[in-house]
Amino acid sequence: MIRSVILGSGAAKPRTLVTNDDLAKRVDTSDEWIVQRTGIRQRYIAESDETTADLGERAARAAMADAGVEIADIDLIILATSTPNNTFPATAVDIQHRLGMKHGAAFDMQAVCSGFVFALTTADTYIKSGQAKRILVIGSETFSRILDWEDRTTCVLFGDGAGAVVVEAQEGVGMSNDRGILTSHLRSDGSHKDKLFVDGGPSTTQTVGHLRMQGREVFKHAVAMITDVIEAAFDATGLSADDIDWFIPHQANRRIIDASAKKLNIASQKVVMTVEQHGNTSAASIPLAIDVARNDGRLKKGDLVLLEAMGGGFTWGAVLVRW
Numbered sequence: 420m421i422r423s424v425i426l427g428s429g430a431a432k433p434r435t436l437v438t439n440d441d442l443a444k445r446v447d448t449s450d451e452w453i454v455q456r457t458g459i460r461q462r463y464i465a466e467s468d469e470t471t472a473d474l475g476e477r478a479a480r481a482a483m484a485d486a487g488v489e490i491a492d493i494d495l496i497i498l499a500t501s502t503p504n505n506t507f508p509a510t511a512v513d514i515q516h517r518l519g520m521k522h523g524a525a526f527d528m529q530a531v532c533s534g535f536v537f538a539l540t541t542a543d544t545y546i547k548s549g550q551a552k553r554i555l556v557i558g559s560e561t562f563s564r565i566l567d568w569e570d571r572t573t574c575v576l577f578g579d580g581a582g583a584v585v586v587e588a589q590e591g592v593g594m595s596n597d598r599g600i601l602t603s604h605l606r607s608d609g610s611h612k613d614k615l616f617v618d619g620g621p622s623t624t625q626t627v628g629h630l631r632m633q634g635r636e637v638f639k640h641a642v643a644m645i646t647d648v649i650e651a652a653f654d655a656t657g658l659s660a661d662d663i664d665w666f667i668p669h670q671a672n673r674r675i676i677d678a679s680a681k682k683l684n685i686a687s688q689k690v691v692m693t694v695e696q697h698g699n700t701s702a703a704s705i706p707l708a709i710d711v712a713r714n715d716g717r718l719k720k721g722d723l724v725l726l727e728a729m730g731g732g733f734t735w736g737a738v739l740v741r742w
């Protein structure tokens with residue numbers, strides 16, 4: 420059986436670090452409020468010369484170097500983003516060009532904060548169907564560009580960044596001790612659109628728009644949706660919370676992550692938490708957290724990793740992968 424094995428990973432952060440105290444000089448907020456409600460202490464914000472394509476390209480190059488592959492080895496690039504450089508062409512195609520790739524294909528995928536999980540699942544499907552052998556999966560965002568910097572209820576929550584992985588087709592035996600993606604589960608429900616959306620777009624306002632969120636409503640649904648899709652992943656594989664080595668969730672809010680881990684009986688020492696360093700970087704948050712756990716020596720070959728995300732749409736999903 421063909422498995423999609425993660426060969427390497429990489430990340431890129433913008434140059435400028437913005438602390439909660441820095442934000443408190445711009446809007447009526449405080450470090451205490453932000454930390455208590457979200458766990459966030461700082462975030463990186465892109466300068467005008469740092470775009471989604473720039474950050475995505477840097478993360479992609481780091482992931483290819485870590486995987487020990489050249490651009491000639493890649494047949495597909497999937498970029499998860501909700502903050503593309505242009506309405507079209509896809510930012511993935513721009514990154515493809517910057518990387519000097521003339522063959523294969525590249526496209527963007529839009530599932531907001533669940534984007535990386537959706538992109539990784541799509542890559543797995545391409546690999547399992549034999550349509551690609553090595554895929555670059557990138558999550559890159561410049562959410563600072565779509566924030567309303569007058570709205571303290573949203574602007575304190577998000578940050579910019581990018582992360583990437585290289586996924587390769589390898590033979591497995593079809594058991595849960597195989598390396599690679601063991602199962603993935605995606606969900607969406609458009610009836611929740613008004614709870615988290617951007618109030619602009621080419622076909623409506625002809626503007627880019629700003630992020631709008633009913634924070635309490637999002638919070639209310641997040642834990643139930645996250646645990647539901649993770650239970651589906653456990654049911655599909657016969658694995659349980661005890662079997663996983665690392666839980667790497669989308670990094671939106673410490674309270675959502677803690678509540679989900681508790682409900683699923685995942686021990687707190689298995690949770691990779693980076694929301695305090697990066698804020699919510701949407702589709703980039705999981706690969707940025709992967710990079711942290713790789714670099715500090717926690718995440719190693721053979722580890723069983725549970726990835727999970729939930730975001731605008733709503734969209735949500737989970738992937739179980741053996742590193």
Ligand code: ACO
Pocket residue numbers: 447448449452453456457532571572573575576615632633634635636637638641669670671672699729730731
């Ligand atoms: N600084 C200080 N005070 C603030 C701020 C701020 N930045 N923002 C809001 N407040 C005030 C409000 O005005 C309100 O004041 P009031 O009581 O006088 O009216 C008070 O704080 C409480 O506001 P709530 O919105 O009720 O605060 P809550 O405890 O719900 O926390 C938060 C807000 C952090 C947004 C929370 O609802 C949350 O985390 N929701 C999940 C949203 C999320 O993570 N979204 C990310 C995208 S989706 C995803 O990735 C899963």
